[in-house]
Amino acid sequence: MRISLGLLLRATLGSFAALVAASAFAATNVRIAHLELETDSRYDETKLFFRGLAQPLGRPFAGAEVALREARFVGQAVGAEFALERVTGADAKALLAAIDRLNKEGVRYFLLDAPGAVVAEVAKAVRGKELLLFNVSAPDDALRQAQCQPNLLHTLPNDAMRMDALAQYLVSKKWRNVLMLEGPRPEDKLVADAFDRAAKRFGLKLVERRPFVLSNDPRQRDQGNVALLTAGSEHDVVFVADSDGEFARSVPYRTVRPRPVVGGEGLAAAAWSWAWERHGAPQLNSRLEKHAGRKMADPDWAAWMAVKAVVEAVVRTQNAPFGTVAKYLKGEEIALDGFKGNRLGFRAWDNQLRQPVLLATHNAVIERAPIAGFLHPTNNMDTLGFDQRDSRCAF
Known part of the structure; x- marks a missing residue:
């Protein structure tokens, strides 16, 4: 069989072009590490069993996986393929070693699921490196204030945002006198202080802050007695600062007076709720539940949002170099859809994702904050959390 030289040349050039294209495509693989x-x-597992309103329902890696599946075909138009890697470490030092190794391999985007102290240590250590960290599970206000870092972004709302949302709702209901029950853990104090700040900001009155202790010690029994803790006080609502959630679940219906319970139980301020029924939320909830075998909670949504933010920035910048993608991701032009009804983007002064906050019970979303009537000169969502004038973040 005789083969035309022209056909052979075209076939050779075609194969070469395909090889070059394949090489270029492989070179623009966008890797995201969790x-x-x-x-x-x-x-x-014992905490997850109680499924308190203040608790996650599982590791948020599931949310990141759902977002990656959604992005499977999105990057093809700009020659990008997204990949997600899961990395586990014993402590901050181990996570830093993993970041260093992956960053040298070209990974620029890292989702960080760790307590606030670990997030702070890791973010400080990688300052100045060509990468972005996304905090998906630490609500600590300090990470957005004194401990903020220029390459640390937050998709989870912080304590100040959630407590401002709750305070707005209480004001709207005219439940202005609040009795606070405060737990002994450091995380409880952070939540209590955040609510104290919100109360002052929106004109609520904290009639008293009463400490509780959940213990099997007979000598401390009275300190965990809800009836005793709520007696002798004139209040409209009981706020429970319980980051653990085990005590808070026993408060509703056990107060001396018939009063609503908010905070750690009853009505909680959250980034997400499986009961949210608008803006495409049922479809997202269904995808997470099908994938993970459980309902979606705050950290799941935050991880999903972080991956989605990276994908959006890469696509909108036509898979530009990292510096351009990072600038766009943190800029004013980006418009992220978090399935909560508003255009989302990161605040320039502290890298916190600007977003609505849901006020939810175990099986219903009662309201979405900011509440109608709470206004801001530029963006009403900035009535939640630290506005620019309140920020102590100095990049």
Whole structure:
């Protein structure tokens, strides 16, 4: 069989072009790493069993996986293929070693699922490197204030945002006198202080802050007695600062007076709720539940949002170099859809994702904050959390 020289040349050139295209495509693979601790008390199975409103329902890696599946075909138009890697470490030092190794391999985007102290240590250590960290599970206000870092972004709302949302709702209901029950853990104090700040900001009155202790010690029994803790006080609502959630679940219906319970139980301020029924939320909830075999909670949504933000920035910048993608991702032009009804983007002064906050019970979303009537000169969502004038973040 005789083969035309022209056909052979065209075939050779075609193969070469395909090889070059394939090489270029492989070179623009966008890798995203998800970092987590081997042992993290926040995901202790005994805590997850109680499924308190203040608790996650599982590791948020599932949310990142759902987002990656959604992005499977999105990057093809700009020659990008997205990949997700899961990395586990014993402590901050191990996570830093993993970041260093992956960053040298070209990974620029890291989701960080760790408590606030670990997030702060990791973010400080990688300052100045060509990468972005996304905090998906630490609500600590300090990470957005004194401990902020220029390459640390937050997709999870912080304590200040959630407590401002709750305070707005209480004001709207005219439940202005609040009795606070405060737990003994450091995380409880952070939540209590955040609500104290919100109360002052929106004109609520904290009639008293009463400490509680959940203990099997007979000598401390009275300190965990809800009836005793809520007696002798004139209040409209009970706020429970309980990051663990075990005590808070016993408060509703046990108060001396018939009063609503908010905070750690009853009505909680959250980034997400499986009961949210608008803006495409049922479809997202269904995808997560099908994938992970459980309902979607705050950290799942935050991890999903972080991956989605990276994908959106890469696509909108036509798969540009990292510096251009990072600038767009943190800029004013980006418009992220978080399935909560508003255009989302990161605040320039602290890298916190600007977003609505849902006020939810176990099986219903009662309201979405910011509440109608709470206004801001430029963006009403900035009535939640630290506005630019309140920020102590100095990049």
